[in-house]
Amino acid sequence: MKLRDWMAMAAGATALMAVAAATPATADENKLDELKEQGFARIAIANEPPFTAVGADGKVSGAAPDVAREVFKRLGVADVVASISEYGAMIPGLQAGRHDAITAGLFMKPERCAAVAYSEPILCDAEAFALKKGNPLGLKSYKDIADNPDAKIGAPGGGTEEKLALEAGVPRDRVIVVPDGQSGMKMLQDGRIDVYSLPVLSINDLVSKANDPNIEVVAPVEGAPVYCDGAAFKKGDEALRDAFDVELAKLKESGEFAKIIEPYGFSAKAAMSTTREKLCAAK
Amino acid sequence: MEWDWEFVRQIMPTLIEGLKITILATALGAVVAAVIGLVFAILRMTAPKPIARATSFIVEFIRGTPLLVQLYFIFYVLPDVGIRLPALVAGVIGLGIHYGTYAAEVYRAGIENVPRGQWEAAKATNLTARQTWIHVILPQAIPPMIPALANYLIAMFKETPLLSAITVLELMNQAKSIANSNYRYIEPMTLVGVFFLIMSLISVVFLRWLEERYSRVEQR
Numbered sequence: 001m002k003l004r005d006w007m008a009m010a011a012g013a014t015a016l017m018a019v020a021a022a023t024p025a026t027a028d029e030n031k032l033d034e035l036k037e038q039g040f041a042r043i044a045i046a047n048e049p050p051f052t053a054v055g056a057d058g059k060v061s062g063a064a065p066d067v068a069r070e071v072f073k074r075l076g077v078a079d080v081v082a083s084i085s086e087y088g089a090m091i092p093g094l095q096a097g098r099h100d101a102i103t104a105g106l107f108m109k110p111e112r113c114a115a116v117a118y119s120e121p122i123l124c125d126a127e128a129f130a131l132k133k134g135n136p137l138g139l140k141s142y143k144d145i146a147d148n149p150d151a152k153i154g155a156p157g158g159g160t161e162e163k164l165a166l167e168a169g170v171p172r173d174r175v176i177v178v179p180d181g182q183s184g185m186k187m188l189q190d191g192r193i194d195v196y197s198l199p200v201l202s203i204n205d206l207v208s209k210a211n212d213p214n215i216e217v218v219a220p221v222e223g224a225p226v227y228c229d230g231a232a233f234k235k236g237d238e239a240l241r242d243a244f245d246v247e248l249a250k251l252k253e254s255g256e257f258a259k260i261i262e263p264y265g266f267s268a269k270a271a272m273s274t275t276r277e278k279l280c281a282a283k
Numbered sequence: 284m285e286w287d288w289e290f291v292r293q294i295m296p297t298l299i300e301g302l303k304i305t306i307l308a309t310a311l312g313a314v315v316a317a318v319i320g321l322v323f324a325i326l327r328m329t330a331p332k333p334i335a336r337a338t339s340f341i342v343e344f345i346r347g348t349p350l351l352v353q354l355y356f357i358f359y360v361l362p363d364v365g366i367r368l369p370a371l372v373a374g375v376i377g378l379g380i381h382y383g384t385y386a387a388e389v390y391r392a393g394i395e396n397v398p399r400g401q402w403e404a405a406k407a408t409n410l411t412a413r414q415t416w417i418h419v420i421l422p423q424a425i426p427p428m429i430p431a432l433a434n435y436l437i438a439m440f441k442e443t444p445l446l447s448a449i450t451v452l453e454l455m456n457q458a459k460s461i462a463n464s465n466y467r468y469i470e471p472m473t474l475v476g477v478f479f480l481i482m483s484l485i486s487v488v489f490l491r492w493l494e495e496r497y498s499r500v501e502q503r
Contacts, residue, residue, distance in 0.1 A: 088463020
């Protein structure tokens, strides 16, 4: 093939992509009816216990999917089908129509609130660090990591911790994107990263599983507030979100909400004492 | 979803940082592959039987397992025995060894394709081993190897996104991180595709030129 043919092919491919990109996404008016008919809702999870977990038998559990399953059941949607996704890929996946909701401990932050329609708060937690015993670099906050040119932090890609680290001024090359919890602990043990940051309950879960006396936890991280997640819906699915909220509020009132999430270590009171508005407005 | 040129402009510098790492990983990986491939080929063809057998086994083993598994092994398992390589080095070694085994086969085929008569003629004219290799065997063996080696080079280049699995901040990983913080995949992923396409096209043209050049040497 000649060079000119190659170029023509490239141009053709680009044109195709442009056409595909221009096709508008249609918003569903009766999303809930559609889900009822279908019999299940597709949710995005992350496999980060205790927020979301997939057992050895493939069964999906964790506080967030359990709450979602219950609420959807009350809405008349029999079950939830979960797919594991990276945090950063969840919102684009939602927008692309791959998931009906995100229930993964994706904490509310203003820029996320702008991208999706959150339900009222469900799971609240502070941020924590796992690091080498004795905290040799003396790291207590994301700012400390930014100030120490040798400190490397590991965090899930597109997760809240990655954003917090970048916002605190840690340069990109010292924020290592860690694919999953086990790799994070391994990288910490191997000394590839100095800090592994996740919410308090997730870190505690990982550290207790790793059972390594050379790892210790700093919690909560100084200067990082308590964040809460909510079930996230696609913009345009506000009707579904509102229906979800109604059932969620009933669940909270009846005390069943606490029964679901407290065994996982989450505080129902924390979620009930705050609102979406407050969290989405918070800096 | 619409294409946003402003966003493209904004993310370009980050992607170019990633592209540099991708090219660096490919270039270093190619050098490692070329050298390791040669070592494997020579061991397989000239070493004593047991060593040649062992080498064959290793080559088959590496060729028969996925690169991604090998990368995970180098990055996550080797530290358990005290070998802790930086992510990029681990990636280059993984790419180099994996493609080295393919290159070894190419070298072997190239050398074995030189007719026996050439070896005999070299011996008959009293050439030394060194002269035989440099003046008789290699000039005939190398040109046919070039297209095959070039294919592997391009294949290796296109496999570098696997390095994102072991936290190397190459082109794919940078694009993912952009998508993660902006909730947009269309521009970063399209640009990754375009970058790879451009680089592949350039390499194809360059390798065609190499091929022609070498075949001319052969005809001379």
